[in-house]
Amino acid sequence: MEKDVVLLAIESSCDETAAAVVKNGREVLSNVIYSQIALHTEFGGVVPEIASRKHIEKINQVIGQALSDAGRSLADLDGIAVTYGPGLVGALLVGVSEAKAISFAAGLPLIGVHHIEGHICANYIENKDLEPPFVCLVASGGHSHLVVVRDYGKYEIIGRTRDDAAGEAFDKVARAIGLGYPGGPKIDKLSREGNPDAIAFPRAKVAENEYDFSFSGLKSAVLNYINGCEMKGEEFSRADVAASFQKAVIDVLVEHSIHAVMAYGFSKFAIAGGVASNSSLRETFAERCGREGIAFYHPSPILCTDNAAMIGAAGYYEFLRGVRSGYDLNAVPGLKLGER
Ligand code: KG4
Ligand code: ZN
Numbered sequence: 001m002e003k004d005v006v007l008l009a010i011e012s013s014c015d016e017t018a019a020a021v022v023k024n025g026r027e028v029l030s031n032v033i034y035s036q037i038a039l040h041t042e043f044g045g046v047v048p049e050i051a052s053r054k055h056i057e058k059i060n061q062v063i064g065q066a067l068s069d070a071g072r073s074l075a076d077l078d079g080i081a082v083t084y085g086p087g088l089v090g091a092l093l094v095g096v097s098e099a100k101a102i103s104f105a106a107g108l109p110l111i112g113v114h115h116i117e118g119h120i121c122a123n124y125i126e127n128k129d130l131e132p133p134f135v136c137l138v139a140s141g142g143h144s145h146l147v148v149v150r151d152y153g154k155y156e157i158i159g160r161t162r163d164d165a166a167g168e169a170f171d172k173v174a175r176a177i178g179l180g181y182p183g184g185p186k187i188d189k190l191s192r193e194g195n196p197d198a199i200a201f202p203r204a205k206v207a208e209n210e211y212d213f214s215f216s217g218l219k220s221a222v223l224n225y226i227n228g229c230e231m232k233g234e235e236f237s238r239a240d241v242a243a244s245f246q247k248a249v250i251d252v253l254v255e256h257s258i259h260a261v262m263a264y265g266f267s268k269f270a271i272a273g274g275v276a277s278n279s280s281l282r283e284t285f286a287e288r289c290g291r292e293g294i295a296f297y298h299p300s301p302i303l304c305t306d307n308a309a310m311i312g313a314a315g316y317y318e319f320l321r322g323v324r325s326g327y328d329l330n331a332v333p334g335l336k337l338g339e340r
Pocket of ligand 2: 272
């Protein structure tokens, strides 16, 4: 039997300070998340400077908690995995510096992990049977990617957003209808009280690439609808706007994804990223994949939004491939998937 690999994983790319201990990539021994959302809410979005300062204040406490929840000490570990991009540079630097310091002090291998690879690998944690190849839709605050996962660590991006990411559109529309930050969960909740067919918002197609997304036209259509109502002095239903907007986003994500799975001839499909925790999106994919005979995988909501367990899962497969980072590891805010 192969020796177990236990990694401490650290994630600080945006507004969650997170640490986890993960065994063999799929067994989460602890998963601690300190969410800064409440701090940023009053500003209507993440303030990078505040995020970095909070990370530095919280990170030791979060790591200490992750080790103690897992019942492990640094001496029990086989390596440290850390998100080094993409994300906010000041925020990333806190996690990267911390991981380098622990790696140096404890003599442990260091593995720099791509944040989006982490989101994709979150699927391995609860779906023990999931193995590549499969198609994965990554929809987060900063990314909307359709990815062919050829093998562990081998990714091909076949579709991306031309403008706003799906989560960004949720956040902007939520702000426009006065729901505040973060928009995704609030629109998700309010949509349950609205009629998704009340307003015909556009479903954009991108002529050059059938798998690419564009959400800025939809966002403008929602803003125009609200302005139009206000100018006419008409009341509008916020719940109907939320539900109709959400359905427009989901329709496009589902159509593009299912088309890709079929065109590429795969039988497995997974979702990842903050938007993947959307309840209606999950129901729609489950129903549609069921009809098409496609096996559908999704992480629990807590593993969809930012966390370190997913970084431990991705870090494990990078570790197995022999990936090791040096002490010159730096934060790379615009890191591309598949790049080192
Ligand atoms: O993956 P994530 O936690 O952070 C990034 O890597 O960006 O994603 C955050 C994004 C935010 O835009 C948030 O509004 C969206 O995910 N989100 C949701 C839901 N929960 C979070 N969008 C729709 N429905 C949700 N339930
Ligand atoms: Zn993320």
